[in-house]
Amino acid sequence: TREVANELGLVSTNHIAMLGESWSQGKVVLAWDNVKKGVMNLQDGQNVVLHEFSHHLDHESGSTNGAPVLNTRGAYRSWSHILSEEFEELQKDAVRGRHNLLDHYGATNPAEFFAVATETVLNVHIEMAAYHQELYKRLKDHYKLDPRKWQQP
Numbered sequence: 001t002r003e004v005a006n007e008l009g010l011v012s013t014n015h016i017a018m019l020g021e022s023w024s025q026g027k028v029v030l031a032w033d034n035v036k037k038g039v040m041n042l043q044d045g046q047n048v049v050l051h052e053f054s055h056h057l058d059h060e061s062g063s064t065n066g067a068p069v070l071n072t073r074g075a076y077r078s079w080s081h082i083l084s085e086e087f088e089e090l091q092k093d094a095v096r097g098r099h100n101l102l103d104h105y106g107a108t109n110p111a112e113f114f115a116v117a118t119e120t121v122l123n124v125h126i127e128m129a130a131y132h133q134e135l136y137k138r139l140k141d142h143y144k145l146d147p148r149k150w151q152q153p
Helices: 032-040 048-059 073-096 110-123 125-131 133-143
Strands: 002-005 011-014 020-022 028-030
Touching: 028 032, 028 048, 032 048, 048 110, 073 110, 073 133, 110 125, 110 133, 125 133
Parallel strands: none
Antiparallel strands: 002 011, 020 028
């Protein structure tokens, strides 16, 4: 339940069903049924835990904007270039109703794009590495892990 003010300042109470939230005070709130659903299917690219914790990591930079703390200015330029291109492509696919490995929810804004890309890279890493090579590489480098190495022979 949330109190929301409209453009005139009138406050109303809204009831919203949420899968999870990352709060700026450092808390992550998750709907337990969706946590369980996320671990039951590790190949669908959706995981509320990964999604909300990526928002938390994103916010460490002081703003939840799809750019988490990175090491150098050059890293931010590279990050911005790669993620912007992929974000714009996802937005086009969402408008056209065209399938994309990344969930269309990521087309909402750069923060949601980062969270959806994190879910995807950590769940459907083989496909991500094949169809979104630059994004995969950038996220792999950021998280300092290669999910393709998790595959069993």
